[in-house]
Amino acid sequence: MDTQNLPVNRKESIPVARLLDRMADELELEVIAGFQGIGRPVLISDINRPGLALGGYLDYFANDRIQILGNTEIHYMEQLSMAELEARLEGIFAFEVPAFLLSRNLRPQPLFLDMCNRRGIPVLLSKTTTDEVISSIILFLADEFSPETVIHATAVDCYGVGCLIVGAPGIGKSETALELVERGHRLVADDVVSLKKQRGESIMAETSPVIEHHMEIRGIGIIDIKSVYGVGRVRNSERIGLVVELEEWNEQAQYDRTGLSESFVNILGVKAPYLLIPVRPGRNIAIIVEVAALNHRLKELGVHPAQELNQRLMNLMNQTNVD
Numbered sequence: 001m002d003t004q005n006l007p008v009n010r011k012e013s014i015p016v017a018r019l020l021d022r023m024a025d026e027l028e029l030e031v032i033a034g035f036q037g038i039g040r041p042v043l044i045s046d047i048n049r050p051g052l053a054l055g056g057y058l059d060y061f062a063n064d065r066i067q068i069l070g071n072t073e074i075h076y077m078e079q080l081s082m083a084e085l086e087a088r089l090e091g092i093f094a095f096e097v098p099a100f101l102l103s104r105n106l107r108p109q110p111l112f113l114d115m116c117n118r119r120g121i122p123v124l125l126s127k128t129t130t131d132e133v134i135s136s137i138i139l140f141l142a143d144e145f146s147p148e149t150v151i152h153a154t155a156v157d158c159y160g161v162g163c164l165i166v167g168a169p170g171i172g173k174s175e176t177a178l179e180l181v182e183r184g185h186r187l188v189a190d191d192v193v194s195l196k197k198q199r200g201e202s203i204m205a206e207t208s209p210v211i212e213h214h215m216e217i218r219g220i221g222i223i224d225i226k227s228v229y230g231v232g233r234v235r236n237s238e239r240i241g242l243v244v245e246l247e248e249w250n251e252q253a254q255y256d257r258t259g260l261s262e263s264f265v266n267i268l269g270v271k272a273p274y275l276l277i278p279v280r281p282g283r284n285i286a287i288i289v290e291v292a293a294l295n296h297r298l299k300e301l302g303v304h305p306a307q308e309l310n311q312r313l314m315n316l317m318n319q320t321n322v323d
Contacts, residue, residue, distance in 0.1 A: 001166055001245045001265050001274065006149045008268065013041035014144050016099045016122050019066070023140055028127040033113040034099075037120035042066060042098045045141035047134060049073065053092050063095035066137060070130035074106045082111060089115050097121055101137065103130040139199075147268050148196040155188035155205035155238060156180050158293040162205060162238035164193065164272075165289070167246035172279060174215050176246070178225075179286035181233050187225050188238045190215040195240070197268040203240040242296050243272045244289055249280035259295075259306035273299075 017038040020029055031038065048062040051073055077085055093115060099122040102108065108123070116123050126133050154165040154173040158180055165173045174190055181187050189207040196204050207213060213225045213234040226234045243265050255278055256263075265274040275292055279285060298305065 001243065006151060006267075008147050008149050010147050011145055013043050014141075015039045015041060016124075018144070019099075019137070019140065020122075020124065023136065027133060027136055029101075029124050031122055032107075032125045033123035034116040034119070034121045037099075037122045040098045040120075040122065042141070045138070045145040047101075047137055047141075050092065051076070054088050056088055056091065058091055058095075061092070061095060063092075063097050066098055066141075067100045068130065068134055068137070069100055069102045069106070069108070070133075071104065071106065074102070074108055077109060077112065085109065085111060086115075093119055093121070099124060101126060101133060103128060103133040142199050143196075146197045146199075148194060149268060151193050151195055152191065153193045154190045155193045155207075155240070156289075157186040157188060157235050157238045158290060159185070159297060161242055161293040161296050162188070162240040163289055163293055164195075164205060164240050164243045165246065166243065167279075168248075170218070171246045171248070172285060173246060174217055176285045176289060178215065178217060179284075180289060181225055181229055183286065183290070184233075185290075186233050186235045186238075187213055187215070188235050189213075190225075195267060197270060198239075201270050203267050203270050203272060204237050205240050206237045207235075240267075240272055241300075242293060243267070243274045244292060245274070245276050246279050246285065247276060249278040253278070258310070260310055 015038065019042065020031065020038060023029060043064045046062075046065050047068050048065040049070070049072075050061070050067050053061045054073060054076055080088065089112060100116065101124045103126050105125065105127045107125075113123060128136075151164075151166070152169070154177045156163050156165065156177050165176060167173055177187055177190060188205050189211070190213075192208045192211055194206040194208060196206065198204050214222050215225055216222055255276065263274045263276070264271040273296060277285065277288055277292075295305065
């Protein structure tokens with residue numbers, strides 16, 4: 001499987017408006033100042049608490065991040081005189097700041113809101129705790145800035161293992177997935193699979209919002225898996241645990257017959273277990289994928305059947321030599 005030429009998309013920035021749109025319900029967000037600046041770009045998937053900046057120390061100020069203001073920052077500003085506060089804020093506003101986000105429904109002083117209004121810097125207010133705001137924003141930004149790609153493949157949830165089935169056009173990826181769905185497993189995406197790198201070094205497969213859970217079967221045409229089999233046979237996303245490549249049987253090729261060695265493929269910088277399965281008449285590929293998924297689950301639990309059998313054989317041979 002060639003993954004070197006996959007087109008990788010990375011967002012260079014997202015507007016503050018996207019954060020507001022996607023996180024408004026979860027964090028109970030509202031804009032209380034600087035609404036004209038919600039198009040400002042967020043350039044990095046991290047946040048900053050500007051306590052030192054409010055104290056006047058601006059060296060290494062991480063101004064390109066969402067600035068989180070909690071109890072500490074708000075109460076500190078309340079202790080400053082209006083002249084001191086204005087001077088400190090002028091120092092901060094000398095830098096380009098995407099937005100401020102206040103937690104716990106904390107209301108800052110009118111001077112702060114006035115200065116943000118004049119400069120078009122959005123001030124977002126959340127009713128949730130500071131910890132909740134920070135964790136949710138970090139996860140959201142990490143997802144938004146994650147590298148992603150689109151691949152011609154089929155993704156299926158088989159016994160809880162996300163299987164990415166790849167291979168040449170017409171090799172039988174869709175037919176294999178259809179039989180797996182018939183056997184009770186769930187389709188994630190067919191033909192067009194979106195892959196995104198997640199925190200924790202994992203790859204998520206997602207369905208295309210346009211194609212969704214439709215599948216093309218040669219000789220039949222387009223079928224809607226959700227309508228035919230029900231919502232219990234589809235998923236919108238799944239973590240990829242195994243990559244299965246189908247290829248036409250090649251008599252000259254040497255296929256793995258023991259499973260002692262493990263192969264991996266690199267997708268978006270993440271190593272994923274890889275199997276190459278030859279296809280020829282008489283082989284039930286769906287059942288082979290099922291067994292591969294179950295075997296992968298055993299390995300994740302620390303059980304390696306091929307290695308255990310090999311060890312028993314080696315022990316038997318050693319015992320025979322001793323006798």
